[in-house]
Amino acid sequence: MPDACHLTSESEPMQQRSETTIQDIADHAHVSKSTVSRVMNNSTSVNEDKRTAVLEAMKTLGFEPNLVARSLAGGRSMTLGVLTQNIGSPFYDSLAQGVIRGLAGSGYSPIFVDGQWQQSTEAESIRTLIGRRVDGLLLIGGDVPVEQLNELRQRLATIVVARDLVGWQNQCIHVDNVQAGYEATKHLIDFGHQRIALLRGIKEHPDATQRFEGYAKALTEAGIEFDSDLIFQGDFSGQSGVMAVNSLIARGTHFTAVFAANDMVAFGARLALSRHGLRVPDDVSLVGFDDQAESAFATPPLTTMRQPAVEMGTAAAKALVKLIHNEPYELACLPVELQIRESVARLR
Amino acid sequence: MPDACHLTSESEPMQQRSETTIQDIADHAHVSKSTVSRVMNNSTSVNEDKRTAVLEAMKTLGFEPNLVARSLAGGRSMTLGVLTQNIGSPFYDSLAQGVIRGLAGSGYSPIFVDGQWQQSTEAESIRTLIGRRVDGLLLIGGDVPVEQLNELRQRLATIVVARDLVGWQNQCIHVDNVQAGYEATKHLIDFGHQRIALLRGIKEHPDATQRFEGYAKALTEAGIEFDSDLIFQGDFSGQSGVMAVNSLIARGTHFTAVFAANDMVAFGARLALSRHGLRVPDDVSLVGFDDQAESAFATPPLTTMRQPAVEMGTAAAKALVKLIHNEPYELACLPVELQIRESVARLR
DNA sequence: GCCTATCTTGAAACCGGTTTCAACGCAAGT
DNA sequence: ACTTGCGTTGAAACCGGTTTCAAGATAGGC
Incomplete structure (x- = not known):
């Protein structure tokens, strides 16, 4: 461990050296505040001599306009x-x-x-x-x-x-989360899957609800019967993914694919699957949601719905x-x- | 795709309904601005009747103090x-x-x-x-x-x-990145590794340089000869991890462990290793840096230096x-x- | 040469608060 | 009764800019 840890502040007073104001510039350039303001904002044409004098003064005095004052006067806070x-x-x-x-x-x-x-x-x-x-x-x-x-x-x-x-x-x-949920599920169905577990996100979260809707829609469209045993109500964490898979397996629910609430959940699911000796994608297919940076480098790289x-x-x-x-x-x-x-x- | 996409703004003018000010409150409560200000800030004791009158007025008029004005006057912008x-x-x-x-x-x-x-x-x-x-x-x-x-x-x-x-x-x-680099490397050495590849981060980045220092220190301390072939100069991306491993393997450098610049790099390395049929940790050990949320759910869960x-x-x-x-x-x-x-x- | 339009410019008001200052009311001290 | 002192209070100055307004200067039109 290095030396200077757990040091207490020395409470040195912070000197409040007042900043240069528009008035200082005005004095220095022998013009009025108004003119300085005009130069700053290009609002009205200003005599070239005075303009340069003002700019000169701003430079030498190191002027930085006070945004707070500007906001108050101008009515816009930027x-x-x-x-x-x-x-x-x-x-x-x-x-x-x-x-x-x-x-x-x-x-x-x-x-x-x-x-x-x-x-x-x-x-x-x-x-x-x-x-x-x-x-x-x-x-x-x-x-x-x-x-x-x-x-x-x-x-x-x-x-x-x-x-x-x-x-x-x-x-x-x-x-469009409904559409996205639909497409993800459709993708799995196209690959022959019928027993698709859905790892839902937080119950009240609209994203989760809408993706669930899309999932159900894809199933119906493909004539696959909806099975509530395949639905796991969790959140958006990795832990939720492992709990979901553990629970699914514990209660003996048969599934060949998993559609996770997001990529983090997918990672958790992937880990739990591997703990149970199930390989991805050989034994179970997996689709995530978000396409976060890590997903492209997961093993195997994760198929997911990319959100921009x-x-x-x-x-x-x-x-x-x-x-x-x-x-x-x-x-x-x-x-x-x-x-x-x-x-x-x-x-x- | 849903209906309302690519809609153009209707350019409806934004009405600038002026907010209620401290003066409005003062009028309403039959006191001066000063008193209102004092009530707001508890700066001076105020007659109880007036105080309640002011508070009452603030409530009925829905007063929200203007932080900008406050900043200008008070000299603190909060x-x-x-x-x-x-x-x-x-x-x-x-x-x-x-x-x-x-x-x-x-x-x-x-x-x-x-x-x-x-x-x-x-x-x-x-x-x-x-x-x-x-x-x-x-x-x-x-x-x-x-x-x-x-x-x-x-x-x-x-x-x-x-x-x-x-x-x-x-x-x-x-x-303390030096210390952290040292500990990570030491951990690998303790597990018997001598050929430890270091996947460095961005060249100019002090974090990368310091961790490298720690790596070198651990090696020296253990009497292991430093081999520059084991060093890969990359950045902090996943892609950097796969390039590093590919390059290491392509040039036939023997290594049994990898210390990655951060977890993202570790993920990339892990993927590249698996592409080459090398298992983690059986064939190659891997240590990351950061302990980002995903790392606990990687397969296998990643050993890493946790940064809080x-x-x-x-x-x-x-x-x-x-x-x-x-x-x-x-x-x-x-x-x-x-x-x-x-x-x-x-x-x- | 005179009147008017346009360009520049500074003084002053303003934005919405805080803070200083002086004045007032009132109770206590002698 | 007369200070003394404290607690309250409003007027006014102030924070640092912007913007309005009117005045002065200059140029153009006749």
């Missing part, structure tokens, strides 16, 4: 509120990353707050953002009732990501900026595509 | 700047998550900016944060020269995460708040612990 959900799913992490990336260079900075996928926390967090006078709101997932959102949208430019809201077509970007998480975040961020500026934009539904790799085999 | 690095490593994602979590309920909100691990971008991003008058700075990793940081620290409460800076003991939380990423983020965030308030705090070095699972076997 800040966006992002409500995230720390449910630990890499999908949501990637969304957030995409948002940061999509905002780079736009002049807007994101403030992140956590909703914890609980209505009360989310409401509180949104209030915080409103208090901070964000110019727009980006809601990632979450549980806020649609009536409240409709109200919110009246006051503030709002875009919702990863939720399907009726009447929000152009302010809502999400993925980063792209969605980026698109949403850019759209929000347009929305604030009242510029036209397109918020395209991004497709979730079957990423075929090596965890599914034809049933022999 | 905002923290967080510089992240989008290098795609889950370790850094987890740090950011930890920061958000550690700030919840503190009254401070984080503004995230991306440094992309490039000096110019980082400098620019930090300027943005200063312009926004953040009360403190949290730098996650990055490449800013230490002289600039020392300067920065004079103006602003600053804490650096995941970097080892001399003279920053109490404002810097990181992990979320905890570090949380600790750093809490420490920063203390630092701003000039309260004493401890910024403990968190240990990186060997997480023994099933990817290492005794050399037969």
